[in-house]
Amino acid sequence: MRDTLIETLMPLGIALGAALIALLAVQLVHWMLLRLGRRSLLLTEVTNRAHRPIQWVVVLCTVYFSVQDTADGAKWRLAFLHVDRLVIIGAVAWLVASLLVVAEDAALARFRTDVPDNRTARRVHTQIVMIRRVTVAIVAVLAGAVMLMTFPQARILGTSVLASAGFAGIIAGLAAQSVLRNMFAGLQLAFSDAVRLGDVVIVEKEWGRVEEITLSYVVVHVWDDRRLILPTSYFTEKPFENWTRTEAALLGSVMFDVDWWLPVSEMREELRRALESTDLWDGRVSVLQVVEATGSAMQLRALVSAIDAPRLWDLRCFVREHMVCWLRDTHPAALPRMRAEMTSAMPLHSTLTGQTQTTDGDSRVFSHSIDGRARAEAFTGPEQ
Template sequence: MRDSVLDTLLPLGIALGAALVALLAVQLVHKALMRAGRASRLIRDLANRAHRPMQWFVVLCAVYFTVRASANGASWRHTFLHADQLIIIGVAAWLAAALLVVAEEWALSRFRTDVPDNRTARRVHTQVVMIRRVTVAVAAVVALAIMLMTFPEARLIGTSVLASAGFAGIVAGLAAQSVLRNVFAGLQLAFSDAVRLGDVVIVEQEWGRVQEITLSYVVVHVWDDRRLILPTSYFTEKPFQNWTRTDSALLGAVMFDVDWWLPVPEMREELRRTLESTDLWDGRVSVLQVVEATGSAMQLRALVSAEDAPKLWDLRCFVREHLVTWLRDAHPAALPRLRAEMTSAMPLHATLTGQTTTTDGDSRVFSHSVDGRARAEAFTGPEP
């Protein structure tokens, strides 16, 4: 009995000592990395994120190899080593995911999105975020598969599953058709550059900015703070507007209906002065044109430009408000109005033939007709 207790406690004591030594070694390495990380952000992030999983991994490995070498005759040896092995596999996946996250964050830090021309940075951020989700999921699946393969029963089940893979594949394909379509659509969005994080889009007649892209759905932050959730397959199967795919700068139009009396050159100069008075304008486009002139009014289009969609919206509102005030104060007669032309009553025959009559009675009585000349001679008498 005493030998049995000694055979149990001695390996565990040795394993505990090895774990303490391994823990001390990890702590010393961590402090060294933190000291070196003062000059390198990558090393500092690596030391912070990988510290905890590395502690578990090194300690568990030290315990595993110590028990394996010192507890040869113990009855609990096999069960203990198997349990330790399963935990090591899970911690290894945790450590791999932490290292991948550090690498992805380092890649993201090299591309800033808070600059005017951030199209490339937003594309990289979208791809890195998608890769992060895929790599973490793959690491978890691989770890789970390796854990199952340590059980002999699972190996037999795996062989049976492979034998019926054809039928199972058909069933799984039919059941997960929509899920797989969204997953592949998400990967396509990440690498096709069709839509990126931060892109301004119009979908389902809603204007908003792409806030999040996952393997199954896309979140669009609508301008009024609503969130529009769409499946990723939506962006590969239906048309949508992307206002920032190649450049964030945009053009916008402001329409005016005015009377024909308006001096258009004066309004064109006023538009230029209005744009120069605000920092919303990027200085590229300032155009005022008469695009329609039918009916009782002219239709003018003011074309302006801004660096991005939010500034363009504010600029259009600013121009509209300022020019409406200018029209009202400087040219009130040019405001749009309804016209009605009144004419005096005319004989039907003259109206239809386009002829007009005169009110001079003499010209009707003493005309150049035969009767008119006779009347004229009766009043004037014969010529001398």
């Protein structure tokens, strides 16, 4: 009993001591890299991201080799080493994923999205974020596959699965049709440049900004702080508006119904003064046109521009409020109104002075003149 206990505790003690030494060595290397990386943001990021997974990998590998060399006769040796291998595989996958994330963050840092013309940066951010999700998923799947291959039973199962791969592929394809469609749609969105992170879109009659793109769904941050979650296949199968597809600058219109008495030139000058008084206007477009003139009113359209959609919305509201106040204060007679004209009934053949009108020859079509009688005969036939 005593010998068995010694055989059990001694290898574990040696493995624990080796693990502590390895952990101390990793910590010293970590401190040295941080000191060396004070002037390198990339080295600091790699050191911080990879610190924990490297600790796990080094310690687990140290324990694995220590137990393998010192516990030859222990009954628990094979089971312990198998579990240790599984954890090592997971730690290595964690390390690889961390390094990939660091590389992707370094690529993202080169493209700033807090600048006015950020279309290219948003496209790159969308693609890199999608690549990050795909690579992390691939690393996780590969790590799981390697873990399964450490079991002899899994190898036999793998052979059986490969033998029936055709039938299983058909069943899986039918069962996961929508999932696969959304996954491929997500990859298509990332690399087709149809929609990017930060794009302003109109979907389902809602105005919002693309907040997140995954392999299965897209999150649209609606203007009133709601979140509209749509499958990625929606953006490949249905039409939608992308207000920032090529650039963020936009044009917007403000409509006015006014009376015909309004001097349009004065209103055009006032619109220009109003736009110059606000920082919402980008200075590109200031147009006022009469787009409709009906019997009761004129319809004017003010066309204005802004650097992005949120500023454009505020600018349109500002122009509408300012011009309404200007019309009310300076030209109240030009406000929309309804007109009605009252006239008295008059005899058909009476004049304004009450005299009966005489009928001259040019007032008739089918009689009184030679040509009129000829037309009458053509329509009614010859006189009997």
